[in-house]
Amino acid sequence: MQTRLTINSTSQTHDVAPATLLVELLRDDLGMTGTHIGCDTSQCGACNVLVDGVAMKSCTVLAIQADGKSITTIEGLASGDTLHPMQAAFREHHGLQCGFCTPGMVMAGLEIVRRRGHDLTTEDIAHDLEGNLCRCTGYVNIIKAIQAGAKAMEPSNA
Amino acid sequence: MRDFAYARPSSVADAANAFAGGGEAAFIAGGHTLLPAMKSRLRMPDTLVDLGSIPGLSDISRAGDTLTIGALATHATVAGDATVAAAIPGLASLAAGIGDPQVRNRGTLGGVIANNDPAADYPAAVLALDAVVTTSAGSHAADDYFQGMFTTALADGEIVTGVAFKVPQASAYAKFRHPASRYAVVGIFVAHFADGVRVAVTGAGPGVFRWAEAEAALSADFSVAAGAGLTLDPADLNTDIHASAEYRGHLAGVMLGRAVTAAR
Numbered sequence: 001m002q003t004r005l006t007i008n009s010t011s012q013t014h015d016v017a018p019a020t021l022l023v024e025l026l027r028d029d030l031g032m033t034g035t036h037i038g039c040d041t042s043q044c045g046a047c048n049v050l051v052d053g054v055a056m057k058s059c060t061v062l063a064i065q066a067d068g069k070s071i072t073t074i075e076g077l078a079s080g081d082t083l084h085p086m087q088a089a090f091r092e093h094h095g096l097q098c099g100f101c102t103p104g105m106v107m108a109g110l111e112i113v114r115r116r117g118h119d120l121t122t123e124d125i126a127h128d129l130e131g132n133l134c135r136c137t138g139y140v141n142i143i144k145a146i147q148a149g150a151k152a153m154e155p156s157n158a
Numbered sequence: 159m160r161d162f163a164y165a166r167p168s169s170v171a172d173a174a175n176a177f178a179g180g181g182e183a184a185f186i187a188g189g190h191t192l193l194p195a196m197k198s199r200l201r202m203p204d205t206l207v208d209l210g211s212i213p214g215l216s217d218i219s220r221a222g223d224t225l226t227i228g229a230l231a232t233h234a235t236v237a238g239d240a241t242v243a244a245a246i247p248g249l250a251s252l253a254a255g256i257g258d259p260q261v262r263n264r265g266t267l268g269g270v271i272a273n274n275d276p277a278a279d280y281p282a283a284v285l286a287l288d289a290v291v292t293t294s295a296g297s298h299a300a301d302d303y304f305q306g307m308f309t310t311a312l313a314d315g316e317i318v319t320g321v322a323f324k325v326p327q328a329s330a331y332a333k334f335r336h337p338a339s340r341y342a343v344v345g346i347f348v349a350h351f352a353d354g355v356r357v358a359v360t361g362a363g364p365g366v367f368r369w370a371e372a373e374a375a376l377s378a379d380f381s382v383a384a385g386a387g388l389t390l391d392p393a394d395l396n397t398d399i400h401a402s403a404e405y406r407g408h409l410a411g412v413m414l415g416r417a418v419t420a421a422r
Contacts, residue, residue, distance in 0.1 A: 019160065040197065042190060057264075060190055061264070065208065108259070111259055112259075
């Protein structure tokens with residue numbers, strides 16, 4: 001079945017079986033392995049991508065349901081060698097250990113900024129990360145990174 | 159996931175036709191219950207009928223004392239909608255507590271109540287707020303709609319199109335949520351109307367139900383004190399690895415008090 005979508009600003013058409021998950025299209029068909037599959041049961045958030053700017057779990061969206069939509073994955077955030085401010089903040093604040101959950105955490109961070117703006121409390125971030133699991137760090141540095149990343153994304157800081 | 163045929167109709171009538179001609183068919187909205195069930199092969203539809211492209215099914219409007227929400231309205235939409243917050247703040251806060259932010263961006267009101275999971279949140283609101291479920295075939299009063307675990311008044315192929323909630327004087331939802339799944343171990347929705355109080359319980363038993371004893375006590379006196387000490391009979395409640403029936407019966411009383419305290 002044909003699905004036409006825009007992935008990281010490039011419009012494209014793919015022929016997919018209806019049962020293909022969006023994350024399977026990204027990883028298996030397109031080789032974009034930055035989006036991870038942690039649990040495959042909508043719990044962990046490692047597969048978060050933005051669909052028309054809104055974060056969703058790509059393990060629980062069919063590729064054909066994304067027809068006509070614009071998808072942003074972790075590969076689409078940096079400009080050349082310049083990291084997105086949210087990515088840079090994760091590096092600066094060491095918001096990762098093994099890194100497996102990180103793509104989903106970065107996308108969740110962008111979702112929090114979309115909904116709450118640039119001045120985030122640690123409580124707001126901790127609350128809104130309830131759909132993202134990290135099994136290494138204990139979240140402290142992830143929360144710091146999102147707080148700093150949100151601030152760095154403010155237009156006046158760009 | 160086993161493969162299936164896929165249809166994306168652009169009207170409710172076309173959706174009903176696609177379902178009727180689709181063998182063992184299933185409707186999909188947000189898919190956050192159906193797709194996991196299909197992955198584990200608990201559900202293996204021949205045809206998936208995607209309701210996501212049907213226009214007008216996610217509208218929210220208020221007319222007098224009726225708040226109408228389209229079936230495709232996501233939990234995030236309901237949680238953030240100013241009309242909902244002004245009319246029934248308890249409903250907005252319920253929607254804000256379903257799943258997690260990413261789940262709320264996909265899951266829909268219609269999907270939840272068509273599925274009628276016994277631990278889902280929305281059924282408690284629909285029942286306590288004396289709502290009417292509108293469908294492709296007509297409508298159902300909430301008191302007739304919910305018929306136990308994963309069972310509703312919907313006929314095969316009937317599509318939920320919206321829910322019309324009665325706007326109460328005050329309402330609130332209090333849930334003791336499972337920390338991993340966010341489903342309700344026990345959830346209580348209290349709705350205070352001019353002519354009495356309705357109390358609905360989710361998560362505790364095999365399906366959502368009204369709590370007559372609590373309704374009588376709170377209708378006489380809408381206060382925490384009036385409901386203090388009430389518990390549900392464990393004989394009718396669920397026991398599982400998360401909580402015993404006795405625990406749920408007691409927890410219902412605690413959640414009742416919290417809901418009355420929070421009601422506005």
